[in-house]
Amino acid sequence: MSEYLFEMRQIVKEFSGVRALNGIDLAVRPGECVGLCGENGAGKSTLMKVLSGVYPYGTWEGEILFDGKPLRAHSVRDSEDAGIVIIHQELMLVPQLSVAENIFLGNEIRKFGGVMDYDAMYAKAEALLARLKLKDVNVAARVSNYGGGYQQLFEIAKALAKNARLLILDEPSSSLTSSETDTLLSIIEDLKKDGVACVYISHKLEEVARVCDTVTVIRDGKHIVTKPMSEMTTHSIITAMVGREIENLFPKMEHDVGEVIFEARHVTCWDVSNPNRKRVDDISFEVRRGEIVGIAGLVGAGRTELVSAIFGAYPGRYEAEVVLEGKLMKIRSPEQAIKAGLSLVPEDRKRQGIVPMLGVGDNITLATLAQYAHAGQIDRQAELQTVDAEIKRLRVKTAGPELAIAGLSGGNQQKAVLIKMLLPQPKVLILDEPTRGVDVGSKYDIYKLMFELAAKGVAIIMVSSEMPEVLGVSDRVLVVGEGKLQGNFPNVGLTQEQVLAAAISHAAESPAHAA
Amino acid sequence: MQSQQIQQLFVRYKILALLIAVAIIWIFFHIKTDSAFITPGNLSNLFRQMSITGMLACGMVFVIIAGEIDLSVGSQLGLLGGVVALLTVNHGWGTWPAIGAVLVLGLLIGAFNGFVVTKMRVPSFIVGLGGMLAFRGVVLYITGSSTIAPAPDDLISLGQGFVPPSISRWIGALIFLGMAVLTARRRVRRAKLGLQQGALWIDIARVLAIGLLIFGFVRILNDANGIPIPVMILLGLLAVFTYVSTQTVFGRHIYAVGGNMEATRLSGVNVARVKLVVFALMGLMCAFAGIITVARTGSGSPSAGTGGELDAISACFIGGTSMRGGSGTVYGALIGALVMASLDSGMQLMDVDNSWQMIIKGVILALAVWVDVLSGSNRG
Numbered sequence: 001m002s003e004y005l006f007e008m009r010q011i012v013k014e015f016s017g018v019r020a021l022n023g024i025d026l027a028v029r030p031g032e033c034v035g036l037c038g039e040n041g042a043g044k045s046t047l048m049k050v051l052s053g054v055y056p057y058g059t060w061e062g063e064i065l066f067d068g069k070p071l072r073a074h075s076v077r078d079s080e081d082a083g084i085v086i087i088h089q090e091l092m093l094v095p096q097l098s099v100a101e102n103i104f105l106g107n108e109i110r111k112f113g114g115v116m117d118y119d120a121m122y123a124k125a126e127a128l129l130a131r132l133k134l135k136d137v138n139v140a141a142r143v144s145n146y147g148g149g150y151q152q153l154f155e156i157a158k159a160l161a162k163n164a165r166l167l168i169l170d171e172p173s174s175s176l177t178s179s180e181t182d183t184l185l186s187i188i189e190d191l192k193k194d195g196v197a198c199v200y201i202s203h204k205l206e207e208v209a210r211v212c213d214t215v216t217v218i219r220d221g222k223h224i225v226t227k228p229m230s231e232m233t234t235h236s237i238i239t240a241m242v243g244r245e246i247e248n249l250f251p252k253m254e255h256d257v258g259e260v261i262f263e264a265r266h267v268t269c270w271d272v273s274n275p276n277r278k279r280v281d282d283i284s285f286e287v288r289r290g291e292i293v294g295i296a297g298l299v300g301a302g303r304t305e306l307v308s309a310i311f312g313a314y315p316g317r318y319e320a321e322v323v324l325e326g327k328l329m330k331i332r333s334p335e336q337a338i339k340a341g342l343s344l345v346p347e348d349r350k351r352q353g354i355v356p357m358l359g360v361g362d363n364i365t366l367a368t369l370a371q372y373a374h375a376g377q378i379d380r381q382a383e384l385q386t387v388d389a390e391i392k393r394l395r396v397k398t399a400g401p402e403l404a405i406a407g408l409s410g411g412n413q414q415k416a417v418l419i420k421m422l423l424p425q426p427k428v429l430i431l432d433e434p435t436r437g438v439d440v441g442s443k444y445d446i447y448k449l450m451f452e453l454a455a456k457g458v459a460i461i462m463v464s465s466e467m468p469e470v471l472g473v474s475d476r477v478l479v480v481g482e483g484k485l486q487g488n489f490p491n492v493g494l495t496q497e498q499v500l501a502a503a504i505s506h507a508a509e510s511p512a513h514a515a
Numbered sequence: 516m517q518s519q520q521i522q523q524l525f526v527r528y529k530i531l532a533l534l535i536a537v538a539i540i541w542i543f544f545h546i547k548t549d550s551a552f553i554t555p556g557n558l559s560n561l562f563r564q565m566s567i568t569g570m571l572a573c574g575m576v577f578v579i580i581a582g583e584i585d586l587s588v589g590s591q592l593g594l595l596g597g598v599v600a601l602l603t604v605n606h607g608w609g610t611w612p613a614i615g616a617v618l619v620l621g622l623l624i625g626a627f628n629g630f631v632v633t634k635m636r637v638p639s640f641i642v643g644l645g646g647m648l649a650f651r652g653v654v655l656y657i658t659g660s661s662t663i664a665p666a667p668d669d670l671i672s673l674g675q676g677f678v679p680p681s682i683s684r685w686i687g688a689l690i691f692l693g694m695a696v697l698t699a700r701r702r703v704r705r706a707k708l709g710l711q712q713g714a715l716w717i718d719i720a721r722v723l724a725i726g727l728l729i730f731g732f733v734r735i736l737n738d739a740n741g742i743p744i745p746v747m748i749l750l751g752l753l754a755v756f757t758y759v760s761t762q763t764v765f766g767r768h769i770y771a772v773g774g775n776m777e778a779t780r781l782s783g784v785n786v787a788r789v790k791l792v793v794f795a796l797m798g799l800m801c802a803f804a805g806i807i808t809v810a811r812t813g814s815g816s817p818s819a820g821t822g823g824e825l826d827a828i829s830a831c832f833i834g835g836t837s838m839r840g841g842s843g844t845v846y847g848a849l850i851g852a853l854v855m856a857s858l859d860s861g862m863q864l865m866d867v868d869n870s871w872q873m874i875i876k877g878v879i880l881a882l883a884v885w886v887d888v889l890s891g892s893n894r895g
Contacts, residue, residue: 313781338783352781355774357841366771367782369764376763381704388710400711420782 004065005030005197006084006166011062013046013055020046021060022221026199028166033188033198035212035229037205039241039411039439043221044201048168052086053079066166083165087155089174089437090350095144100125102143103158128157132187147300149180156187167191168199173207174437177298177465178500185211203439204466205234217241242441250472251444253451257475258289262428262459263323269305269483272316279305280318281483287428287459292450294474294491295463297503302483303463304347307430311344312337324427338367343426345417347433347463353417354405361387361401363416368423390419395445411442418446422453429453432463447473467496479503529835533850536883537857544861551864555738562736563811565856566745567592567804569849571827572834573749573756574625574800576848577793579831580760582773582840583632583639585794587646588801588827590654592820595621596805597654600663600815603670610670618802624650625798629791647824654817664814674810677741686742687733691726698722745807749849752803756845769793773840829876830855833883854879 006028013021021043028034038044049055051064053073064071066082073079093102100121109120125139132153143151152172159167169188173181188198188211202208208215208229215232217224217240224240238249269280280302287293295303309318312331322329322340329340337344346352354363364387365372372383387401396415398408405413414434421429431450435443450473454460464470470477477494479487479502487502544552551557571588578585595617602613628646632639678686698718705712736742742750760766768789771779780786804823809815834851836843858879862872 311781333785334781335783335785344781346778346781351775352777355771355778355841357774357837358770362767362771366767366779366784369767373764376765378762378764378767380762381701381708381710384710385708424783 003029005032005067007063007065008047008051009063009065011047011050011060011064013050013060020221021050023062024218024221024223025226026051026216026223027226028197028199030165030197031192031195032214033192033200033212035208035215036199036201036218037203037208037215037237037241038218039409039441042218042241042439044218045170046221047218048086048170048199048201051079051168052076052084080162083163084168085159085162085164085166086168086170087152087159087172089171091151091155093143093151093154095142097143098140099129099137099143099146099154100139102154103128103139103161105158107162124161125157128160129153131160131190132157133183133190149176149183152176152180152184153187156191164196166197166199168201170201171203171437172200173202173204177300178467180299181207203437205237208237209234219243238440241439249440249444249447249468251448251451252472253448253455255290255451255455257291258457260286261289261325262287262461263321264306264310265321265323267306267309267318267320269302269309269314269318270316275317279316279483280309283480283483283485285478285485285488287461289459290454290457291475292454292460292462292473294470294477295461295480296465296467296470296477296499297480297486299465301480301503303480304432305483306480307344307432307461307463308346310337311342311430313344338424338426341425341427342430343367343421343424343428344430345414345421345432345434347436349410349413349417349437354413356406357404359402360391360396360398360405360408360416363405364390364401364419365423367420371423386423390423394419394449409439411438414438415442415445418449426458428459428461430461430463433465434462435464435466435469467499470499471496530847530850533834533847533854537850537853540854540857540861544857544864548861548864552861555735557860557864559736559739559743561856561860562746563743564860565849565852566743566749567807567811568823568826568830568855569749569852570752570800570804570807571823572830572848572852573752573845574797575824575827576831576834576836576843576845577756577760577769578639578797579828579836579838580773580840580843581769581790581793582776583790583793584643584828585628585639585646585797586643586824587628587650588643588797588804589820589823589825590647590650591621591624591798591801592805592808592823593654593817594624594650594805595802596809596819597658597663597815597817599670599806600666600809601657603667604663604665604815610667610673614670614806617806618799621798621800621802621805622795623798625801626791626795628798629794632794633787633790643824651821658815658817660817662814662816666809666813666815670806670810671813672810673744674807674812676744678744678747680737680741683733683737683741686747687729691722691729694725695722745811748803748807752800753845753849760845765789765792770841773837774842826852826855829880832887833880835887838884851883854883 004027008024008026011021011024012019024043024047026034026036026047036044050060053076056074057072066084071079071082073082094105097105103125104121109117109124111117122139129137129139134150134153137146137150143154172184176184185207192198200208200212212229214226215229215237216226217237219241263286265284267280267283268278271277271279283306297303305314308314309320310322312333322331324340331337331340334344355366361384365383369378372379384401391398391401394415396412398412405416408416434446438446450460462473471491471494474491477489477491477499478485479499481503489498541553571592575585575588598620599613599617602608602616603610628642631637631642702712702718733742760769768779768784771784772786772789776786805820808819830851831843831848832838832851833854834844834847834849836848855876858876859872862875
């Protein structure tokens with residue numbers, strides 16, 4: 001009998017002749033947490049799809065053993081029946097259904113004739129949530145009443161309801177605040193004690209270091225290393241992921257900070273569904289030429305609302321005065337904002353950044369298409385020339401500019417979205433979570449680009465939930481909490497604790513509620 | 516590089532598959548009707564029949580790519596046809612002023628629909644459903660529920676006339692030359708800018724295949740008096756709509772809006788304006804279709820165009836337009852319209868009962884989309 005609960009051996013998966021996975025091994029013992037690390041595009045998602053039966057048995061080569069027996073899943077259902085449950089990066093809850101209904105979705109407890117046994121489901125849901133140390137949840141209430149942190153835990157409860165023995169968590173903390181992430185990690189530690197095995201996929205290596213016993217690194221579809229965490233450091237993991245030494249995550253470049261070119265005055269946003277509640281409450285700030293200003297705060301503090309109002313994109317009622325180079329601008333739509341000299345790279349790449357079916361090139365020129373046109377007719381060749389040049393400059397990995405952007409990895413999609421919003425040559429660049437779900441190598445490229453732009457005199461506003469990023473990149477840090485400006489610190493000797501203290505001290509409610 | 520070529524071929528293959536489907540349908544009916552189907556006379560009729568659905572499909576394919584739907588086009592057609600008949604027959608307007616007025620009216624009706632969808636934010640499905648009833652009601656009201664006839668001769672000649680064979684031949688030759696020149700110019704341009712070139716043989720084969728199609732098309736129709744005028748108009752619309760969808764900023768924006776409206780809005784595109792213009796073009800196409808309907812039948816019937824929206828929507832889906840918006844082609848939609856028209860014409864020739872005609876068309880629509888879904892999932 002093998003010591004492993006689960007083993008993948010020499011997995012090979014090809015897409016029309018291209019090897020996405022080239023002989024990957026992965027093994028997990030009962031009660032062990034294995035960290036799976038790799039840059040975007042390294043093959044992690046493909047591997048997870050093989051594992052979970054999204055790619056049915058027979059469409060890949062190699063062998064999967066579960067409990068010492070070969071596992072031949074033909075569908076997700078098969079692998080779930082065996083006890084393998086994936087929790088995806090995007091939450092897969094139905095917001096209109098109740099907490100209990102979501103936990104038992106597809107797995108309902110029934111009375112005779114297909115009638116749902118609500119009493120049993122509520123009781124069991126409460127028991128499951130108690131196991132996750134969630135006590136103040138009304139399981140009959142809609143999921144949409146609870147914040148992102150709670151929802152992530154509901155997903156885990158859902159997995160446990162399926163008797164998961166192997167839990168796969170794909171970037172579970174990407175939309176969580178740091179305290180929520182803390183709760184999540186301690187719950188994983190508890191589950192490990194109960195014998196549940198985990199595969200933890202994350203770019204946040206501090207989390208991997210804390211919760212994982214073993215680390216497996218893959219790169220370009222190949223297995224690079226598997227070692228106990230005790231023998232690895234975050235630095236050695238990064239080196240293995242990237243394949244080269246990255247001395248400094250933040251390639252800081254000297255850049256001069258000039259006069260004030262941008263001012264936002266009295267930005268106030270009202271909640272879309274609750275018009276009495278202010279999401280952003282009278283925030284004013286200014287940014288200088290060539291300055292990088294980081295906006296920190298908890299998830300739900302109002303940072304995204306603040307920048308979308310400045311960009312004319314906030315969906316609800318809002319007020320904002322934007323002054324650019326001393327002139328009061330009239331901005332009520334993204335169209336006017338871009339014309340005025342602002343660009344925004346939105347937070348949610350899939351929903352707001354890319355047009356998935358269009359080609360990489362078509363996406364890149366979407367904001368500036370008129371520049372390549374004479375009397376409405378696009379000069380395709382001129383357009384392609386720009387696209388080719390930009391793809392090379394920012395090292396976007398794609399087989400061709402006409403291929404649909406949906407097929408690119410997250411980091412490369414993000415680069416394409418960045419290029420799209422840089423082509424209008426903005427004076428002020430707003431980046432909302434610019435490196436969310438982006439691999440280390442692409443992160444490095446994006447930071448480098450930011451410093452280059454600042455050196456050219458572009459004013460940059462960066463909203464970020466990653467504290468090291470805020471401190472590593474910004475010249476000045478604004479802290480937003482409860483919709484108000486809670487701090488404005490020059491980034492000289494600034495520490496994470498100071499920023500966090502400013503962000504939290506005013507938050508009366510629990511962070512999960514604010515989300 | 517190799518996978519790219521395969522993908523390119525796949526995209527081509529989709530058109531080929533549709534054309535093969537048309538060929539199979541034609542041969543089937545030809546055999547079943549004792550060689551009465553593939554004759555110049557019948558095909559000429561067939562193309563003339565499809566031209567009205569084809570006009571609606573031209574507008575509808577944009578609407579669907581933009582992620583919307585318009586269920587009112589059949590009633591719009593009836594209304595606009597009714598107005599042209601009323602103006603010429605009852606009010607003594609000249610044919611051309613009446614046509615001009617109706618084209619403008621169509622544009623306005625479409626723009627109104629677009630306004631309700633984009634500015635008042637009523638879902639287009641509901642706007643269409645309401646319009647279907649309301650526009651039909653207006654036709655019944657203004658015509659007093661009776662047929663308006665007879666339409667003037669110059670209007671009728673638009674629907675029933677032909678482009679003389681000698682001119683047809685020249686038009687065919689010109690289209691072929693135009694295609695060849697455009698292809699050559701693109702290759703030269705790309706070479707000059709040092710951009711990647713597609714394989715030469717693919718371009719040559721494509722131009723030759725298109726030439727062959729044009730030649731056959733003109734040859735057959737010339738044996739039956741030349742290209743019918745409605746078909747000529749449809750070809751012109753095909754050229755314009757294809758140009759708009761592939762070569763213009765507005766065209767690219769239609770695909771972007773349908774593919775991801777939020778991302779497109781955040782890229783500074785005025786998405787409401789794009790949709791409004793798309794609906795206005797739909798109204799314009801309804802005007803074209805309405806005028807040709809009156810011209811073909813020689814009268815304005817208050818029930819004209821009933822069910823036209825379903826034919827147009829079916830044509831788009833058979834032609835590979837995505838139901839979720841964001842992808843589709845004009846020529847695909849027109850081949851879809853050809854499939855529908857071929858089924859109609861063939862089954863009428865075979866004297867198939869009307870009930871069966873409806874059942875078969877319904878099944879074919881579902882089948883065609885199913886095949887499309889299958890081929891789509893294979894690519895993932």
